[in-house]
Amino acid sequence: MSNNKQIRNIAIIAHVDHGKTTLVDQLLRQSGTFRENEKVAERVMDSNDLERERGITILAKNCAVSWKGTHINIVDTPGHADFGGEVERALSMVDGVVLLIDAVEGPMPQTRFVTKKALALGLKPIVVVNKVDRPGSRPDYVINAAFDLFDKLGATEEQLDFPVVYASGLNGWASMKEGEAGGTWGTDLAPLFETILQHVPAHEGEADAPLQLQISSLDYSTYVGRIGVGRVNQGTIRPGMQVAVFNGTVAEGGAPQMAKVNQVLKFEGLERVQAEEAGPGDIVLVNGIEQVGIGVTLTDPLQPMPLPMLRVDEPTLTMNFQVNTSPLAGREGKFVTSRQLKDRLDKELQANVALRVADTDEDGVYEVSGRGELHLTILLENMRREGYELAVSKPRVVFKDIEGERNEPIELLTVDIEEDHQGGVMQALGERKGELVNMEPDGRGRVRLEYRIPARGLIGFQNEFLNLTRGTGLASNIFDGYEPYKGEVASRKNGVLISMDDGEIVMYALGKLDDRGRMFVKPGDPVYEGMIVGIHSRDNDLVVNAVRTKQLTNFRVSGKEDAIKIAPPIQLTLEYAVEFIEDDELVEITPKSIRLRKRFLKEHERKRALREAA
Numbered sequence: 001m002s003n004n005k006q007i008r009n010i011a012i013i014a015h016v017d018h019g020k021t022t023l024v025d026q027l028l029r030q031s032g033t034f035r036e037n038e039k040v041a042e043r044v045m046d047s048n049d050l051e052r053e054r055g056i057t058i059l060a061k062n063c064a065v066s067w068k069g070t071h072i073n074i075v076d077t078p079g080h081a082d083f084g085g086e087v088e089r090a091l092s093m094v095d096g097v098v099l100l101i102d103a104v105e106g107p108m109p110q111t112r113f114v115t116k117k118a119l120a121l122g123l124k125p126i127v128v129v130n131k132v133d134r135p136g137s138r139p140d141y142v143i144n145a146a147f148d149l150f151d152k153l154g155a156t157e158e159q160l161d162f163p164v165v166y167a168s169g170l171n172g173w174a175s176m177k178e179g180e181a182g183g184t185w186g187t188d189l190a191p192l193f194e195t196i197l198q199h200v201p202a203h204e205g206e207a208d209a210p211l212q213l214q215i216s217s218l219d220y221s222t223y224v225g226r227i228g229v230g231r232v233n234q235g236t237i238r239p240g241m242q243v244a245v246f247n248g249t250v251a252e253g254g255a256p257q258m259a260k261v262n263q264v265l266k267f268e269g270l271e272r273v274q275a276e277e278a279g280p281g282d283i284v285l286v287n288g289i290e291q292v293g294i295g296v297t298l299t300d301p302l303q304p305m306p307l308p309m310l311r312v313d314e315p316t317l318t319m320n321f322q323v324n325t326s327p328l329a330g331r332e333g334k335f336v337t338s339r340q341l342k343d344r345l346d347k348e349l350q351a352n353v354a355l356r357v358a359d360t361d362e363d364g365v366y367e368v369s370g371r372g373e374l375h376l377t378i379l380l381e382n383m384r385r386e387g388y389e390l391a392v393s394k395p396r397v398v399f400k401d402i403e404g405e406r407n408e409p410i411e412l413l414t415v416d417i418e419e420d421h422q423g424g425v426m427q428a429l430g431e432r433k434g435e436l437v438n439m440e441p442d443g444r445g446r447v448r449l450e451y452r453i454p455a456r457g458l459i460g461f462q463n464e465f466l467n468l469t470r471g472t473g474l475a476s477n478i479f480d481g482y483e484p485y486k487g488e489v490a491s492r493k494n495g496v497l498i499s500m501d502d503g504e505i506v507m508y509a510l511g512k513l514d515d516r517g518r519m520f521v522k523p524g525d526p527v528y529e530g531m532i533v534g535i536h537s538r539d540n541d542l543v544v545n546a547v548r549t550k551q552l553t554n555f556r557v558s559g560k561e562d563a564i565k566i567a568p569p570i571q572l573t574l575e576y577a578v579e580f581i582e583d584d585e586l587v588e589i590t591p592k593s594i595r596l597r598k599r600f601l602k603e604h605e606r607k608r609a610l611r612e613a614a
Contacts (some may be wrong), residue, residue, distance in 0.1 A: 008076055023130065024076055224287040246304065264285075315370050
């Protein structure tokens with residue numbers, strides 16, 4: 001039996017790009033997880049293709065290391081508030097948190113989101129100031145800013161008395177004392193391991209008590225079916241034992257279903273190994289139970305002790321997912337029917353606790369609600385890679401009626417920009433109903449602005465922000481609560497160019513349209529009536545002929561006169577497309593293409609819809 005005094009469960013919290021996954025790599029290496037001659041990929045915890053491409057953590061994942069006879073379970077949590085559902089589940093399995101902060105940037109908004117959750121659960125933080133060997137490193141400022149942040153978030157006296165470790169995750173060393181700027185302050189990560197053993201409490205729970213194990217995340221294997229991952233709160237679990245499966249407490253309407261455990265596995269490094277038994281504090285994987293789901297409790301059938309279901313924040317953004325009805329539908333995707341779309345969304349609901357799916361009055365149209373734009377576009381990106389073809393609407397915020405008044409979600413936005421771009425960014429945020437709450441120059445030509453802004457105001461802001469800051473700005477936001485409706489927010493300033501015919505894009509036609517605006521298409525692309533082919537240079541929509549060919553005559557022309565020069569097309573990404581469209585437009589998503597279209601393809605249908613709306 002494993003002694004729960006020899007187990008520590010920690011979650012690592014960090015803002016995007018503060019070095020969390022790199023530090024976990026080094027913890028795995030220095031704990032002896034890998035053989036000396038073993039070839040190991042960088043950022044081994046970012047196992048998902050999308051995570052590797054974008055350099056962000058999307059899914060909460062587990063691994064474990066051993067240090068001086070103590071089994072340390074590490075939960076890698078997402079740094080982005082849009083994946084808050086993953087964060088809340090991960091924190092339910094741990095007894096302490098390591099907060100990783102960049103030594104130059106200091107605490108950022110996403111750090112604030114996860115830290116608030118951790119402090120509310122009573123978890124004691126360990127602050128790791130990472131990248132202290134970087135030029136411009138300011139560890140003293142970072143520690144003071146972390147203290148102020150904890151104080152604002154309602155930390156207790158004990159939580160405010162946090163240990164500080166200085167580290168360089170990339171170079172694999174840590175130190176308890178501040179060293180010389182730009183130098184090496186330590187030799188290895190032993191100080192961090194020792195701090196975890198000293199400050200993270202062992203899980204309290206009796207091995208002889210009735211079993212109590214809450215499932216926090218799900219996995220799937222083609223061999224054994226659904227796998228539940230969770231921490232043993234108390235009692236002991238063994239392969240082959242009978243358990244009662246509860247969906248919440250009896251007061252919540254949870255009714256027991258009997259099941260038999262097949263295998264019990266534990267984490268060792270990145271591997272999963274079978275265990276004869278697991279006791280209090282162990283994070284385990286359990287298979288063989290078909291009824292397993294997020295938040296369910298596995299407990300003793302004779303002395304059931306079900307836990308309340310896991311609570312996650314409500315979604316703030318919603319989009320319509322629907323069957324692709326364009327003339328090009330079915331050419332590129334494997335899964336194109338409404339039944340296949342619904343089955344895929346139902347499958348996602350089993351593991352993605354922050355997602356909501358509802359039927360609508362229209363056939364084949366589903367209302368999908370999530371935490372934010374990134375939360376929903378990551379789902380769409382995964383679906384298109386799996387071979388799904390669908391169309392989606394413009395994101396809309398979820399309004400709430402509070403005491404008879406219409407309320408909308410408000411975001412706390414932090415932008416880090418060069419001082420030269422400050423005027424343009426402040427003007428743009430002002431137009432989007434943003435309220436400036438803090439401004440902090442860093443004395444080196446950059447300034448950090450904090451705004452409270454309606455979530456509606458951030459839809460479509462990312463691309464405008466990148467243009468305003470010439471790609472040098474950093475922006476991140478978190479949900480900050482509901483407030484009364486702030487009034488209308490300005491929408492897209494430009495109209496669009498709409499194709500009037502079906503066919504293939506012709507270079508000659510693009511040459512004639514080049515002064516009308518920027519194109520989304522290139523010669524040879526298929527096009528249909530009602531498809532959006534470009535951005536109009538003015539504020540109205542314009543129907544254009546993008547398939548027009550040159551009239552042939554019996555006169556010769558020189559090659560020079562025939563050469564047509566056009567601006568390169570705008571590359572459509574999923575995020576850009578979703579942000580760009582208006583309410584009467586859709587994004588058509590297939591495994592190979594992203595296209596924009598009007599909801600009504602025929603011009604007379606669009607005019608009729610406009611009259612009816614008026």
